Amino acid sequence: MKCLKLLPAVAIIVTMILAFGPAPEPAKAAEPTKPTFAFPAENITIEVWWHEYGPFTAYVKELIEAYKKVRPNVTINPTIASSTDMNQKLTVALAAGTGPDIMDADASYYVAYYAKGVLEPVNLDVFGVKSYQELAARYVSNGLASGTFDGKIYTLPYQGNSMSLFINNKLFAAAGLNPRKDAPKTWKDLMVLCPKLKKVEGNRTVRKAFEFPYHSPRWQLQDLQPMTEQFGGKILSDDGKTAHLNSPETVKALTLWRDVTKACGDPKNTKNTASNPNQDFLDGFSVMWITGPWATPQVQASPIKNDFTVVGLPQVNPAKPHTMVYGWAWAVNKNKPEVQKLVAWDFVKFMLAKPDEWLAKAGFVQPAKGVGETEVAKKFPFFNVHMKDVQTATWYIRSENVNEIAQAVGRAVDSVVYDRADPKAVLDAAQASVDRILKK
Helix, strand or coil, X not given: CCCCCCCCHHHHHHHHHHHHCCCCCCCCCCCCCCCCCCCCCCCEEEEEEEECCHHHHHHHHXXXXXXXXXXXXXXXXXXXXXXXXXXXXHHHHHHCCCCCCXXXXXXXXXXXXXXXXXXXXXXXXXXXXXXXXXXXXXXXXXXXXXXXXXXXXXXXXEEEEXXXXXXXXXXXXXCCCCCCCCCXXXXXXXXXXXXXXXXXXXXXXXXXXXXXXXXXXXXXXXXXXXXXXXXXXXXXXXXXXXXXXCCHHHHHHHHHHHHHHHHHXXXXXXXXXXXXXXXXXXXXXXXXXXXXXXXXXXXXXXXXXXXXXXXXXCECCCCCCCEEEEEEEEEEECCCCHXXXXXXXXXXXXXXXXXXXXXXXXXXXCCECCHHHCHHHHHCCCHHHHHHXXXXXXXXXXXXXXXXXXXXXXXXXXXXXXXXXXXXXXXXHHHXXXXXXXXX
């Protein structure tokens, strides 16, 4: 079974830059009140599953209510789970021939779902186009590539994320630091700042200077990947067939992770969860935190409000920067009845019709043409910083076995941080584990 090759880094960078620079006016999706196809008149019920994130969940629920007004014969039942649990739920359900009508997943997982034959190609009639090429033209160049297989489009993205460093301005100022002037450019810079920002009372940490993610293996891979690339390595080969988890570069990255944690954090004390990954930063318990633009609405609704700064991801060598980007997308379940699949794509179209609202209400950047030229983007805090990090990004690894690779990385990170294991030894074990999976 052939699928479109994963985009090389240069193509991805061009893709994302185009998304946020000057572009033609975006092609607006038609409202479902004027369909170009025969919409069913009978009562229809569909299920939508998505991963939990406060502003995202609130916006999708708002869209469900709005859709009811234009499609009163459609009932939409939501199921919401953490990002960690969602892939497992989908994998089990889809394998059994069940699951939702509309699914939400990280772009990296759709490689496996396509290989299992559970994805329904986009309904062209619903979107009012005659070809997949015409649909793709509504997006930036290669904007739909992650969900395109054998020339057909199977997924439509609602976000693409950089990963940048968020700083609590008040806590920086309390330590005599300026968040713009003193913001760390390198990991060494960050470790120099940590003694000034971290607070320990007795044996209890009352404020962390910086923390890596420990709430999710997926997030751990998300941070270890760019650090490995900063040392000149790769977690996975471009063809997805060979892992490099115990390479010298990955060992250096995990060793650096350990050293930063010792100087800056306290992973045993956290309120971060897969559903609330930013909680320590929102509460002022971590002064600095790596997250995406989607966190901005949540930060602005927290006690921090607008008193924060976003700077580029810390680097090993600022002269050769490496960052990462990842995305999430909607897809439709091939195993559902035809009428439900039609309605499912109609609702997906309805959800994606206003990219500027996705940015304003959830902080998600769609790779649709012209998003960067909208008033919302121009007013979005530190939008240019996020986009600058995108310019040196590679995609989060995409593989049929991305979940197993993330689990192996998570076990390695936890062993080094919690059990003080040797980075090389645990990565040797991780490599052996992933090798067995990739060779099946």
